[in-house]
Amino acid sequence: MKKLVASGRTVEEAVRNGLNEWGVGQDRVNVLVLEQPSKGLFGLFGAKEAKVELELKPDGVEEAMTFLREVTGAMDLTVGIEKLDEREHTQLNLTGSELGMLIGRRGQTLDALQYLTNIVANRHSDKHLRIVLDAEQFRERRRQTLEALSERMAERVMRTRKEVVLEPMSSQERKIIHARLQTHPRVRTYSQGDEPNRCIVIALK
Incomplete structure (x- = not known):
């Protein structure tokens, strides 16, 4: 699980700083307050900033894209991945040269890869995801x-x-x-x- 410690003058500012560093919204993280801010002696000496730990919630689609990059990299293929959010599913379009080996005979390899991609995505998601995998507009x-x-x-x-x-x-x-x-x-x-x-x-x- 990816974690990050961030600080700020207030707990809210510390959380905001952490979110900005990752470039995500607050709905993507779990927040644990490590230290509350304190003003210190006479409000001047020994002041402490708030410190929080952000834990990035798993994202099924991102994990699926990472899986696809690892698989295609192992096959020595340079592949781009385009993500399209449709109403009932997420479509991942693979782009690049020599994608025929990813498609296979009548799309059988692509179907098998799509099956594995859905397993990976749903393993890292708290809601059911449906991913459709395509390459060179094969579908x-x-x-x-x-x-x-x-x-x-x-x-x-x-x-x-x-x-x-x-x-x-x-x-x-x-x-x-x-x-x-x-x-x-x-x-x-x-x-x-x-x-x-x-x-x-x-x-x-």
Whole structure:
């Protein structure tokens, strides 16, 4: 746990000095008063300043970003991390060159890294955090690919009148397929199998 001792003429000033040194708000710290201020003899001699100890509360997202820097550093990759606070999650976008090895085949490495990042973030947070990890806009490109695939497979089902079983996908990717075809007038979708081999079936209504 990161700690800092700060002093000032009053307890409030000591806390403020400590917060300024870290550049954080008071909601990010626990405060322990070590010494109250005293005026000293005749208000002149032996005066003591207030002394406080600030303890930085853990921040799940910051810990997650530190974890990602350590992992990518161990892989000899120079990676930037852009943080975006969305309504239901925090998105961390990885930027840099040669990020293909972080993405992996169909995003499997990125998904695994996202899973580990969420574990780290929630270990250091007193509220549940959901972190979405992206690299080189892979998530958006993958979404477009899956939506196009779902349309093509729906056409095949209507043409052949036979259901189509897609390859196993993560729950996130299955949601994209389900959402794309949920209002389709002639086909329906459902999932079958167990993780990690759970897949989507597209069939006639």
